[in-house]
Amino acid sequence: MxxxxxxxxxxxxxxxxxxxxxxxxxxxxxxxxxxxxxxxxxxxxxxxxxxxxxxxxxxxxxxxxxxxxxxxxxLECGGEKGWMRVTDIDAAKDSCPHGWRKITRPVAACRAPSDNAGCYPAQFSTQGVPYSRVCGMMIGYQKGSTDAFYSFKHPTKSIDGPYVDGVSITYGTPRKHIWSYAIGINEVGGTVSCPCARSIGTLPPPFVHENYYCESGSYNTPSSWSLYLTSDPVWDGKGCPNDNSCCSEPNLPWFYRQIPLTSDKNLEARICRDQDFGDEGVLVKSIKLYVQ
Structure with a gap:
């Protein structure tokens, strides 16, 4: 037993x-x-x-x-790990998304396909996966006299229009704002510069809230509207003078958003400007988007 x-x-x-x-x-x-x-x-x-x-x-x-x-x-974003990649594009080695056009001179970047003012979208599929958080980053360049959140030709600032000289990231229909990357004319300040410049520029429209980054590639007003300011990339958190707080955000160039309701809709990034390319241009060097 x-x-x-x-x-x-x-x-x-x-x-x-x-x-x-x-x-x-x-x-x-x-x-x-x-x-x-x-x-x-x-x-x-x-x-x-x-x-x-x-x-x-x-x-x-x-x-x-x-x-x-x-x-x-x-990747740790918003205190969490385990993110689904939606897009990861570096114009130096990758093609630009459908809806944007790639240039290689004077620098490799994505730009709007038309010289006309307006917003030019690129869609990024989330594959129908539900998400409630969005994380991403962007690096860009300034061309000419970009005006951040000031609009010469579109004083009524709608989320569907060129409310920013920069890139607008949204989701869903009707569009819901996630983040804005804006480019001011210079780092000194004034109406057409960033709200974080030495002299505070135009504030963003209410639907943007505090969910934006703004920077400039020029210390003073660009000497030429056709000038590509490639020596100082924007949104990288570098190159701002001491009396300019545009580089003080510790998470630059990354953003994180908890959206109000779970969604499975695609993400959209639109290159926007309120004047023609002869006056100003927004160039995207790299973009990464993730959802969770």
Missing amino acids: TYLMASSWYLVAVIAVVVTVVAGEVDKQYGLIPTLPGESCRDIYQKNPYCHGKSGYYVIVIGTTPNFVYCDME
């Missing part, structure tokens, strides 16, 4: 060890194979510690179907 009881306990212990090992192997595969899809990149990060620090393609359920998406498991 004693031998039988000891044998039974031994068998239970062996089974427990085997189950533990198998469970551990299952955990390693969570989010990596179609038969063990995660709910989201964040879900996989939280439940599968083996994925930490390992960005790449993982499997999540979109609707009812497992799909591979790119998860960044290293």
Whole structure:
């Protein structure tokens, strides 16, 4: 009887060890194979510690179907890791998105396809994945006399119009604002410069709130409207004089937004300006967008 009881306990212990090992192997595969899809990149990060620090393609359920998406498991934004990549474009080596045009001189960048004033959209698919947080970054360049949030030709500032000389990031229909990247005429200040310049420029419209960055590539007024100011990129948090607070935000060039309601709509970035390209231009060197 004693031998039988000891044998039974031994068998239970062996089974427990085997189950533990198998469970551990299952955990390693969570989010990596179609038969063990995660709910989201964040879900996989939280439940599968083996994925930490390992960005790449993982499997999540979109609707009812497992799909591979790119998860960044290293990026920390808003205090969270586990972000789904929507786009990651560097004009120095990548094509520009549909709706924008690539230039290579005097610098590799994306610009509006037309010389006319207005807003020119590029759509970035979220693949129908629900999200409530958006994280991203952008680096750009100034051409000529960009006016930040001041508008010469469009005094009524609608989210659908060129309310900014810069880039407007939105989602959904009707558009809902996420973030604005603005370019002021110079770092000294005045009506057509950034609200953070030495002399405060025009404030953004109410729907923007505090969700924007603004910078200039020129210390003083550009000497020529046709001048490309490529020596000082904008939104990189560098090159601002001491009496200009446009570079003081510690997260530059990154932004983070918690949106009011969960959405699965595509993200949209529009290059906007209220005057023709002969007067001013907005160039995008790089853009990264993530959702969670």
